[in-house]
Amino acid sequence: MNATIIGAGNTGFACAADLARHHITTTVYSRDPAKAAKLTENPFAITGRFTTTQPLNVSSDLAASIQSADVIIVATWANVHTTVIDALRPLIHRGQAIIFLNGNWGLLQAVAAFTPAWLAKKSVSILETSGMPYVAQWQDHSLHISEIKDKVTVSTYGAKEASIKGINLLKQLYAQVIEAPNILQASLSALNPIIHVPVSLFNLSRIEHTAPFHILTDGLSPAARAYIMHIDDERKHLASALHIPYSSIVHQLATQWGTDFDTLREVFHGLPTYRNLPAPDSLQSRFIVEDLPFGIDPLVKLGEVLGVSLPYSEKLAAFAHAVFDQVPEPDLGFINAETIAAVQGTGSA
Missing domain, CATH: 1.10.1040.10 (N-(1-d-carboxylethyl)-l-norvaline Dehydrogenase; domain 2)
Structure with a gap:
């Protein structure tokens, strides 16, 4: 399975490192070419809940980043969800799953923007979690992950096969993944x-x-x-x-x-x-x-x-x-x- 993370911040890199240690090929997208080049050329250490110095692939080319992704994880502030959704729409491939890792109504916003008919035609699924699964902070040239949630609630909407891909990826990362019976539940559970x-x-x-x-x-x-x-x-x-x-x-x-x-x-x-x-x-x-x-x-x-x-x-x-x-x-x-x-x-x- 291949995953792409949109958002080169604390949560994005914490999730990328977590995916990498579960042997999932991962690319992190940053809109800043200089930042992407620097982080690719100068690998940083991960400390805390697990430790690794495995380099991460960071790209500033969004189309190339999601080209082969089975799952796209949006790990940005909710303030830029509109920008992310607009940028993704012409690039999404059939059968991909998009996960809003920070909830905050990203799923409903994406369904409204893409439209249910478009999602059905592309066999795409939208998922969101009820909050940030990671607590992470930069310390010098390392990212310290102090906590990873044991339980994550996730809402899904869209193609069943794509939803299963997204759920299965989350289940590799978190001890307990609760599939919400209602797509609004994850956002309403964000505390x-x-x-x-x-x-x-x-x-x-x-x-x-x-x-x-x-x-x-x-x-x-x-x-x-x-x-x-x-x-x-x-x-x-x-x-x-x-x-x-x-x-x-x-x-x-x-x-x-x-x-x-x-x-x-x-x-x-x-x-x-x-x-x-x-x-x-x-x-x-x-x-x-x-x-x-x-x-x-x-x-x-x-x-x-x-x-x-x-x-x-x-x-x-x-x-x-x-x-x-x-x-x-x-x-x-x-x-x-x-x-x-x-x-x-x-x-x-």
């Missing part, structure tokens, strides 16, 4: 936005003063925890309206790392992944720039489409956009009744 955006607002002055602290322990006040739980309750209402299985934020966070806790505070203090998470050092953090427009805003939009009242999410989005005015409101036209009706209750065909 980073409903944590990151409120906790960033509750700690705005500390972030602006760039004082280092651990945001999910030092920065998680009782009021912040309560607000997160209110949004999670609204997520439950959306799941009910869509007839999607719901798992609480506490249970979902704990089990995806193979543990069990009773409260949000216990999760964040009990797991090193969360306990040691540093706070953003600027307002350009992914916690804000990605998780607000492609995490919180889609929940609000979905509530509008479904007629579900989401007062906490709506107020959070309105206030966050007022405070973080550098973050434009996204075009979420793909979240509409027609597209939801087209995919609701369907999966691989």
Whole structure:
């Protein structure tokens, strides 16, 4: 099997190294030719959960990168999903699977852009996971992978054979791959936005003063925890309206790392992944720039489409956009009744 990863960042390279150690031929696409050449000519070490110095093939030619790929993995910020989808459409070959590794509504967006008829004609499948499976950080000239999730939820839409290829690839990487019964479930199960955006607002002055602290322990006040739980309750209402299985934020966070806790505070203090998470050092953090427009805003939009009242999410989005005015409101036209009706209750065909 051959795989191509679009996105030459921490997650993209962590996934590429993971694929390589499972003997899957992998190419990483970077839009920066200089970066691609440098990383190909100067292999870097992988440390942490596994160790390797195996060189990775990095290319700045998108068409050549995906030419022989069975599976294309999109590991970019959700902010550029539109650009990626537009670039891929004329290059996709029959029978390929596309996986949005970061969820955040990439599957629904791709189905709306490609259209169900086009996907059926090309026998292409779109998949997405419910969140980032890796925690990785550059250290000098090495990438340190501190965590890999034990459990990954994945939604699929499109050709069955292509979906199976994508699922089988994921099963080689992660201990437990849960195939969601509904294609909206993975995005609705993405928890980073409903944590990151409120906790960033509750700690705005500390972030602006760039004082280092651990945001999910030092920065998680009782009021912040309560607000997160209110949004999670609204997520439950959306799941009910869509007839999607719901798992609480506490249970979902704990089990995806193979543990069990009773409260949000216990999760964040009990797991090193969360306990040691540093706070953003600027307002350009992914916690804000990605998780607000492609995490919180889609929940609000979905509530509008479904007629579900989401007062906490709506107020959070309105206030966050007022405070973080550098973050434009996204075009979420793909979240509409027609597209939801087209995919609701369907999966691989």
